[in-house]
Amino acid sequence: MFTGIIEDMGVVTNLKKDLNNLHISIKSNITSELKIDQSIAHNGVCLTIVDIEKDVYTVIAIQETLEKSNLGTLKISDKVNLERAMKLGDRLDGHIVQGHVDQTAICTKVEETNGSWLFTFQYDSTLNNITIEKGSVTVNGTSLTVVNSKKDSFSVAIIPYTYNHTNFSTFKEGTIINLEFDVLGKYVAKLIELKK
Structure with a gap:
């Protein structure tokens, strides 16, 4: 975990x-x-x-x-x-991450926004993974908050600390990244699918 x-x-x-x-x-x-x-x-x-x-x-x-x-x-x-891996009893500063990548995505846009960065990623939506606005997503292992959630894409805003202390500083258009979608969202999606 x-x-x-x-x-x-x-x-x-x-x-x-x-x-x-x-x-x-x-x-x-x-x-x-x-x-x-x-x-x-x-x-x-x-x-x-x-x-x-x-x-x-x-x-x-x-x-x-x-x-x-x-x-x-x-x-x-x-x-x-x-x-x-986290220690039992530590603070959960990000969100629950399993370390099991669901799929990859492609960086489609990097935009500097006056002191921070906005990264946009596109993924294959036929694999039934979803994001929600202000929900959690893991990009290359980094816990982030989703903005601009769409069916097959989303963006994340990156502060200077994260930009300088992760490999986000190496991302450009076309960079392939790892995605782990929120585990709670995956369970909800599966339950809805089973009810159909």
Whole structure:
């Protein structure tokens, strides 16, 4: 379980294909505090640490993860949003995030708005995921509030702190990002579907 509050930005140092899996090595400021078997969200994708060497750790993304997320598009030196699992009893500063990406989306617009930024994303609405105005959504693991909710797109407003402490600063038109829709909204949508 995560909160969508990014702790650090890691940098990809190595990528190694192994059959259908991808071994991803990441250098981060929190590596010294990590341990093997620990779960960490990478751009919102929960992955298990399998190796640690000095300030670099390695995780493995399997085929299903690569198909549903942007991790398969990573390159050496790319920045990755990182969050460790929440501790029981901590404040929930973001919202309930599972670390299970629902689908990817494409950044269609980046607009500087006099001290903040407005990012717009388009996604495949045939997968039955939805956003609602002022609801929660997770973009690359970052807990955000939806604005301009439409059937297949939405926007988020980003303050300077978030822009500078996540990989939002690397987004441009065409950037592929990971989406995790609000878990409560997914349950409501499923219940409505079952009643039909």
